[in-house]
Amino acid sequence: MDSTSPVIYVVEPYGGSIRRHNPALPLIFWDDAAVTRGDGVFETLLIRDGHPANLRRHMERFQASARLLDLREPSADDWIDATRQAVEEWTARTGEDAKCVWTYTRGRESTGIPSAWITLSPINERVLRQRESGVSVMTSPRGFTIDTSLPGVDEATEGGSPEPAPWLTVGAKTLNYAANMAALRHARSRGFDDVIYIDPGTGRVLEGATSTVIAVRKERKLRTPVPGGEVLPGTTQAALFEYAERQGWRCRAKDMTVERLLDAESVWLVSSVRVATRVTAIDGHPLPAPANEAEVRELINAALGAE
Template sequence: MVSTKPVIFVVEPFGGSIRWHNPSLPLIYWDDYAVTRGDGIFESILIRDGQAANIERHAQRFRTSAEALGLPEPIIESWISATNAAIEEFGDGEGKCTWTYSRGRASTGLPTAWVAIQPIADDVLAQRDNGVRVMLSERGWSFPSELPAKTLNYAATMATLRLARDRGFDDVIFTDPYEGHVLEGATSTVVTVKGDKLRTPYDDTILPGTTQAALFEYAESQGYRCKQKVLDVDYLLDADSVWLVSSIRVAARVRRLGEHKLKAPDNEQEIRSLIDTAMSAN
């Protein structure tokens, strides 16, 4: 039985204790920096058949993000304990688990931290099956390359996504405003397939993708040649297929890129299986 309501566990960031929180009651105060500044970090983790997928990579990126923002080092064992407790209450099946770690209240200076699991949205599941129409957009902001972090401040990204949807697209791929090369999706990593070659864009402003890393590790064991590479839009158009990979949606094939319709490759199911198995193997 899968819960239809969110399951929330609060994590005490210093002592490491955890406690269940009623999802019908408030959790965040008015002066929490997560609300007033978007000052904090998060990780989205796929829950599948009672397990948190790719958890070690998520935990490492969570540590890196906390260090980048000068947050107290997270006690990962507590976050995993909270995740396991939430999974037990959530039940079997797929869910979206989010670790959220805010700088906390301005009035106390104490961080706020919690784990939540909720059912995966229907539109996300539909994009897995049907693919996505993607708008190209220059990205006019970036986090310092020496301090990669998955931060809560997604306002500009969400605004671009709303614009894309107003124009009939499902998602966005950002490009560098100066060189024009491909960067990443709004909430995903770009992966191309051409023969036995898997490529993902290289740029020092791109946040490393946990799903892409799991995919490349597994794909290489299956005989694929995987590499980060500076990619332009023409490279995407010339590929056999283009995918947006991420923790919760897992894999969505790009079926339209700007005004260009991308045909489904003959090996679409093979690539889907490759990505799906990579998530289960890590």
Template sequence: MELRAPIIYVVEPYGGSVRRHNPTLPLVYWDDAAVTRGDGIFETLLVRDGKVINLQRHLDRFRSSAHLLELPDPGNAQWAQATKEAVAEWSEHSESDATCVWTYTRGRESTGIPSAWLTLRGVNQKVLEQRRDGVKVMTAPRGYSITTTLPGVGKAEAKPAPWLTVGAKTLNYAANMAALRYARSKGLDDVIYLDPDSERILEGATSTVITVRKGKKLRTPYAAGDILPGTTQAAVFRYAETKGWRCKAKDMPVERLLDAESVWLVSSVRVATRVTAVDGVELPAPDNEDEIRKLINRALAAES
């Protein structure tokens, strides 16, 4: 029997206990920074065949995100334990893929103690359809610029602006969600962001872009200060290189979306969905589509 209600575990901060939470009861307080400021971080993980995929990469990025936001170190042990318990409970009822989300906030204003919990539930049907059928995308600038140097600092002494958290997976996803709603209002499925000045490919609204090129080449945009490093992309590249693929992160103009053998959006739960059209230009299915799907799925299996 499939579970309808999510599985929720509270993770006490500072290496405390892990406890099951009743999903019918409230959890977040009115003055929690997640509610009032969107101030916190999250990670989304795939659970497949009773195993967590890419666990160590998610733990590493989670801790990196916390560091960038000057949150207390979330640690590894209690998150791994809570996830293990939630996955075991899920596996008693279902063999289907599941979505596990870790959430870690700055906590209540009245206490200053961080809030932390995870949820685990089945993969959304829309996500399953996109895995199978692919997505039509539009390209667009983010709508805002990211400056990676402090104003007034000379080029010789230029340093990253310390308040920028592009490399962190923060809860502040309102702009990304708005971009997706806009795309859907136009009959499309997703958005690929471009640098407004150079039209360099950045990333999807909630995914990493990978292009497949002739000669067994995989390419992804170089993850500088304006792109979140992708855990799925990293796993794919690591595995693909062992199978003779030449993998490289590099700056790519928008034209690389149109002259590639195929274009893929990869993320933890959606795994890989092929881009079937860009700005109204159809991208035909390549002859090696099945090979690429198998490559990506085997890469993730190798990380479980």
């Protein structure tokens, strides 16, 4: 089979069978909520050296996202079993890294039974280039704000109980990513590679369109925007901070402005598949490569294999 062909496994959401799906055949029905409303959750994992990276944190966030959308909590055992089966098939075909996506939707309107599947596919060439060459970013408001004074926001956005504001999904990694993709298209149309969202009222840095922002400061300090509210907690950032602290780095979540990014030693966008991408410019202001670039890159890569 062609090494670029995806590997797909269907997971029965209420327990039971795990089956391989032919990628040449259709999988989703016309009335599935993923298609009609973007109603569902997902996680994206890196498959490296035959193993899913940062698996525990991804599963915890996946289950928290499902709770926030009032979906039955996915069985960790079933999803991990299906992932390992898919990874075995992938690694038998190629030794290259893969992108693994877990997708869990509210399912068909006609049946009410959720749909769930796992896909492994090659990592996009653009992503591989950005790992090496970095990205220029523009800053922009997200286009909407979250009223963090609403009851339940703190709990919801940290993945806890959704009560008493169960409609809040800002802490969930949902399938509704159209706005994020539109922001990236807009940035590229203006000659940038990516976007860092900022709060228009305070100038506070939030997150990348599909990533978490990390600032490296002098004296082995790592900083990231405080998660919660409008900032999705990042699994890669969490793994990095836990590992880096054991290596003697001082890590802290802290509110930051763009000015604090510009005077940092370096700025990185981290995410599961892109891993570590250095920001080379912000709004046209160049950020020269730091002397410790290789050390930081090695630190982030090592963090994903630390568990």
